Amino acid sequence: MAAAGPTTRRRQLGTELHRLRSRAVLTLEAAGDAVGVSRATINRFESKQGGVKWVIAEKLCGIYGASEAETRAVVQLAKEAKVQGWWKAFSSGTIPEWITPLLTLEDEAVEECHWASTYVPGLLQTRSYAEAVIGAAESRTSAPEAISQMVDVRMKRQDVLTRTPPMHMWVILDEGVLRRVVGSTRVMADQLAHLAQAAQTQYVTIQVLPFTSGAHAAESTGFILLRGQEPALDVVHLSNLSGALYLEKPGELDRHRTVFDYLRSQALSTAESSEMILHLGEQYATAARKETQ
Numbered sequence: 001m002a003a004a005g006p007t008t009r010r011r012q013l014g015t016e017l018h019r020l021r022s023r024a025v026l027t028l029e030a031a032g033d034a035v036g037v038s039r040a041t042i043n044r045f046e047s048k049q050g051g052v053k054w055v056i057a058e059k060l061c062g063i064y065g066a067s068e069a070e071t072r073a074v075v076q077l078a079k080e081a082k083v084q085g086w087w088k089a090f091s092s093g094t095i096p097e098w099i100t101p102l103l104t105l106e107d108e109a110v111e112e113c114h115w116a117s118t119y120v121p122g123l124l125q126t127r128s129y130a131e132a133v134i135g136a137a138e139s140r141t142s143a144p145e146a147i148s149q150m151v152d153v154r155m156k157r158q159d160v161l162t163r164t165p166p167m168h169m170w171v172i173l174d175e176g177v178l179r180r181v182v183g184s185t186r187v188m189a190d191q192l193a194h195l196a197q198a199a200q201t202q203y204v205t206i207q208v209l210p211f212t213s214g215a216h217a218a219e220s221t222g223f224i225l226l227r228g229q230e231p232a233l234d235v236v237h238l239s240n241l242s243g244a245l246y247l248e249k250p251g252e253l254d255r256h257r258t259v260f261d262y263l264r265s266q267a268l269s270t271a272e273s274s275e276m277i278l279h280l281g282e283q284y285a286t287a288a289r290k291e292t293q
Contacts, residue, residue: 013078016077057075102237106160111168112167112170117174118174132183134151161204169204185288196277207269207270213267217263235253
């Protein structure tokens with residue numbers, strides 16, 4: 001499993017410090033000498049491998065000739081990089097270490113592009129659906145109380161879609177996601193109704209990749225592309241049985257951006273997707289009613 005990547009704020013701070021130093025045409029050695037730190041320390045700041053004290057960040061801005069507005073922004077990033085996220089309020093062990101970077105990235109991303117090949121994305125799951133998914137994955141290793149807390153965390157994650165301004169979410173669902181009965185037909189009826197409702201909002205875009213599309217560029221691997229304020233801050237999240245991978249190299253990002261574009265071109269339109277979701281949702285609702293008679 002790859003090591004957890006740096007937080008979005010730290011990454012943005014490193015990118016900005018590098019930009020300002022490059023504009024000032026200063027070497028790493030010169031910048032370090034000017035503020036009393038080593039070349040390696042400046043390099044760690046810019047490569048997002050270590051925290052930056054706001055006092056040092058402010059001094060660097062002065063040396064780089066940054067404007068007052070640029071300096072304020074850099075200092076603010078340096079201070080906020082140490083701010084703990086909402087997930088710190090949950091008890092120790094509730095949140096797996098590997099998912100913490102995802103929570104940070106989601107909390108600060110402007111858009112999440114999600115290729116869902118197995119389940120409805122966590123940000124769009126109903127509580128009953130999430131209970132079924134997490135329960136299936138954790139039933140052998142976690143107590144019911146722990147599973148309930150994991151579900152609480154997943155529900156809390158969804159706040160990014162109702163914050164001000166909300167994060168935009170673009171989802172491509174494999175048709176199999178809609179046809180896999182998770183929990184029960186009643187759970188599925190409610191879940192698809194929730195999806196259809198979410199698709200009507202301006203911050204959620206949902207497309208379905210139908211079976212009739214055949215082979216596709218993503219093969220069978222689901223992924224999340226989290227977009228920051230600028231392309232340099234984008235990250236790809238891949239989950240697996242051992243934890244997660246966070247991809248940040250330009251080539252890796254470009255490949256996943258291209259694959260997502262291909263998937264969008266093969267998928268149904270948003271209107272056609274909503275029609276399929278509603279149709280299957282009605283089928284589940286009918287089946288649920290028959291099961292209770």
